[in-house]
Amino acid sequence: MSDFAIEKPVxxxxxxxxxIKKMIFEGKLKPGDxxxxxxxxxxxxxxxxxxxxAIRILEKEGLVIVDQKSRVMxxxxxxxxxxxxxxxxxxxxSFAVELVTRIATNDELDEIEKTLMHTEQAIRDSQKNxxxxxxxxxFHSLIINYTQNSRLQKQLNDLKSLIYFFRVxxxxxxxxxxxxxxxxxxxxxxxxxxxxxQASQAMINHLKLDLEHLTEILSNSYEETKL
Amino acid sequence: MSDFAIEKPVxxxxxxxxxIKKMIFEGKLKPGDxxxxxxxxxxxxxxxxxxxxAIRILEKEGLVIVDQKSRVMxxxxxxxxxxxxxxxxxxxxSFAVELVTRIATNDELDEIEKTLMHTEQAIRDSQKNxxxxxxxxxFHSLIINYTQNSRLQKQLNDLKSLIYFFRVxxxxxxxxxxxxxxxxxxxxxxxxxxxxxQASQAMINHLKLDLEHLTEILSNSYEETKL
DNA sequence: GATGATTTGTGCGTATGTATG
DNA sequence: GCATACATACGCACAAATCAT
Numbered sequence: 001m002s003d004f005a006i007e008k009p010v011x012x013x014x015x016x017x018x019x020i021k022k023m024i025f026e027g028k029l030k031p032g033d034x035x036x037x038x039x040x041x042x043x044x045x046x047x048x049x050x051x052x053x054a055i056r057i058l059e060k061e062g063l064v065i066v067d068q069k070s071r072v073m074x075x076x077x078x079x080x081x082x083x084x085x086x087x088x089x090x091x092x093x094s095f096a097v098e099l100v101t102r103i104a105t106n107d108e109l110d111e112i113e114k115t116l117m118h119t120e121q122a123i124r125d126s127q128k129n130x131x132x133x134x135x136x137x138x139f140h141s142l143i144i145n146y147t148q149n150s151r152l153q154k155q156l157n158d159l160k161s162l163i164y165f166f167r168v169x170x171x172x173x174x175x176x177x178x179x180x181x182x183x184x185x186x187x188x189x190x191x192x193x194x195x196x197x198q199a200s201q202a203m204i205n206h207l208k209l210d211l212e213h214l215t216e217i218l219s220n221s222y223e224e225t226k227l
Numbered sequence: 228m229s230d231f232a233i234e235k236p237v238x239x240x241x242x243x244x245x246x247i248k249k250m251i252f253e254g255k256l257k258p259g260d261x262x263x264x265x266x267x268x269x270x271x272x273x274x275x276x277x278x279x280x281a282i283r284i285l286e287k288e289g290l291v292i293v294d295q296k297s298r299v300m301x302x303x304x305x306x307x308x309x310x311x312x313x314x315x316x317x318x319x320x321s322f323a324v325e326l327v328t329r330i331a332t333n334d335e336l337d338e339i340e341k342t343l344m345h346t347e348q349a350i351r352d353s354q355k356n357x358x359x360x361x362x363x364x365x366f367h368s369l370i371i372n373y374t375q376n377s378r379l380q381k382q383l384n385d386l387k388s389l390i391y392f393f394r395v396x397x398x399x400x401x402x403x404x405x406x407x408x409x410x411x412x413x414x415x416x417x418x419x420x421x422x423x424x425q426a427s428q429a430m431i432n433h434l435k436l437d438l439e440h441l442t443e444i445l446s447n448s449y450e451e452t453k454l
Numbered sequence: 455g456a457t458g459a460t461t462t463g464t465g466c467g468t469a470t471g472t473a474t475g
Numbered sequence: 476g477c478a479t480a481c482a483t484a485c486g487c488a489c490a491a492a493t494c495a496t
Contacts, residue, residue, distance in 0.1 A: 009491095011297070011464065013283065038481065047466040048482085049276055056240065056280045060287040069473070070238070070482055084378040091322030091379075092315065099314075151311040152318075155382065238483065265462060274485045275463085296492070297463055 012050035017057050019044070024063055024074055025164055031076035035064060062162055077163055079218065085159050086211040090204050092156055093140065098200040100146045101191045108146050112188055115139050116181065123177050132177050133167055139184050143191075169217050170210060183209065239277035244284050246271070251290055251301055252391055258303035262291060289389055304390055306445065312386050313438040317431050319383055320367065325427040327373045328418045335373050339415055342366050343408065350404050359404050360394055366411050370418075396444050397437060410436065 020040070023029045037051045044051075055072055058064045063075050077085075100108075119135040144153055171177060183206040190199035247267070250256045264282065268275045282299055285291045290302050304312070327335075346362040371380055398404060410433040417426035 009464095013464090036481070049279070049465055052276070052483090053280055053283045056283045057287045060284050072482090081378070084376045087322075087326075087374075087376055088319065088379055088382060091319045095314075095318030095321070147314075149311045149314055151308070151386075152315055155315060159378075240483090263462070276484055279463090298492095299463090 012046050013053035013057075016040070016044065016046070016050055016054035020054055020058060021063060021161075025161075027165075029074050031074050031165060033074045035072040035074065037072070061158055075162065077165075079215070082163055082166070082214065082218070083211065085163055086207055088159055089156065090207045092152060092159075093144070093207065094200040094203045096147045096149075096152060097143050097187060097191065097203045098196045100143050101194055101196040101199045104146050104191065108142070109188075109192055112139065112142050112191070115142060116185060116188060119177075119181050119184070123181065129168065129171055133171055136171075136180055136184070137167075166214055166218075170214050172217060173213065176213070179209075180206075239273050240280035240284075243267070243271065243273070243277055243281035247281055247285060248290060248388075252388075254392075256301050258301050258392065260301045262299040262301065264299070288385055302389065304392075306442070309390055309393070309441065309445070310438065312390055313434055315386055316383065317434045319379060319386075320371065320434065321427040321430045323374045323376075323379060324370050324414065324418065324430045325423045327370050328421055328423040328426045331373050331418065335369070336415075336419055339366065339369050339418070342369060343411060343415060346404075346408050346411070350408065356395065356398055360398055363398075363407055363411070364394075393441055393445075397441050399444060400440065403440070406436075407433075 020029070020035070029035065035055065037048050037055065041048045041051045055064060059066055059072075064072050065075050066072050115135060115138050119132060119139070122131050122135060144156055171180070183202070187199055187202040187206060190196075190202050247256070247262070256262065262282065264275050264278045268278045271278075282291060286293055286299075291299050292302050293299050342362060342365050346359060346366070349358050349362060371383055398407070410429070414426055414429040414433060417423075417429050
């Protein structure tokens with residue numbers, strides 16, 4: 001096994017890209033916060049060049065925005081943005097699940113089913129929210145991965161990044177976890193019965209409900225979030 | 228009309244991004260060509276910093292790729308890539324047309340119809356291929372725009388960029404322009420009759436045929452293009 | 455093959471211009 | 476206006492890869 005992987009030294013701009021992204025996900029940089037390249041360069045003991053390159057990538061990804069005066073800030077999705085993103089998710093994921101219904105192997109179906117069972121278990125055990133969220137995301141990821149379309153995966157990953165903050169909000173509410181699980185189950189049943197159209201429709205319904213739920217929660221907390 | 232647009236000076240990195248992109252579209256930089264930042268910096272009389280930032284954006288967009296040794300090259304789509312991209316287009320555009328069928332105003336329908344008539348005229352007049360290609364693309368653009376979803380527009384724009392080279396190839400062949408026009412007509416008829424599902428299906432069929440046609444042409448010229 | 459020269463990418467410090475208070 | 480903070484861009488230094496001898 002002469003697998004001498006060439007360990008390519010990761011350049012600073014790439015490391016910084018990941019680091020800044022992580023800081024946004026972890027809330028160390030909040031939506032609307034300014035990003036000062038000088039400051040970041042100082043914090044990480046690097047020059048501004050790699051910081052700027054990292055920012056250009058994040059800008060293209062949509063995670064940071066640059067205003068008229070070239071000031072960089074963390075992306076703050078508007079309600080319209082959220083709707084647009086969900087619309088795209090519906091398009092991509094409904095098509096994906098339709099395809100997967102046709103081509104998935106039985107092993108792959110088992111894998112999805114296992115995830116649903118783990119989720120059920122987690123809810124029953126009153127596991128902390130994070131675990132359940134992760135399992136829910138795994139459900140979607142499995143379907144997307146089974147299409148074996150890497151571009152689709154990338155597109156959906158980027159879309160989800162943009163509303164990452166809301167993943168916790170989305171699980172708030174009475175019996176919310178159970179509701180989501182039931183919707184996932186419905187989708188899975190369609191897949192298992194190899195009913196592509198129904199699976200597709202079930203996915204759209206699921207995402208529509210997700211969006212409605214999110215909309216409601218967000219409009220309730222309008223004052224704080226200033227969407 | 229006190230429209231004092233603040234003329235924000237466009238920074239070099241942004242200009243360079245557009246310029247390089249244009250060079251790729253115009254074939255001055257061909258798929259697989261190396262991009263030397265030192266060279267570009269010299270050519271445009273700028274330093275390497277803005278060139279590098281432009282490259283990071285293009286890299287994120289997928290138009291250039293960076294190999295293991297950090298060498299930058301123009302993206303060269305593989306057959307698998309083309310299929311993946313078309314798959315995403317099917318998902319997004321079929322969903323888009325479905326929505327548009329439901330919400331488009333009559334004026335908007337007229338606009339689409341007008342485009343089809345212009346195309347017919349252009350074919351009858353044996354206009355040059357470019358005109359017809361532009362009109363065909365306009366057909367798709369109109370539908371996408373009428374969804375009023377800017378993110379969808381951006382996603383599809385980026386996708387189309389990645390296979391921009393093939394737009395000419397796609398119109399090659401016996402009666403190809405007529406065939407495409409007929410498929411567009413079918414889609415439009417569904418929209419006009421407000422039959423959302425049929426419109427969606429017609430769009431998928433259209434793109435499937437496009438992909439098949441492209442696949443055939445590309446596999447014929449396999450030797451030259453090394454896909 | 456080894457080795458020196460050249461090309462190229464990575465990253466830094468500094469200068470300049472612009473906005474903000 | 477003046478001072479500060481910041482983004483933009485440049486030229487240089489260094490290192491790694493490539494090429495020629």
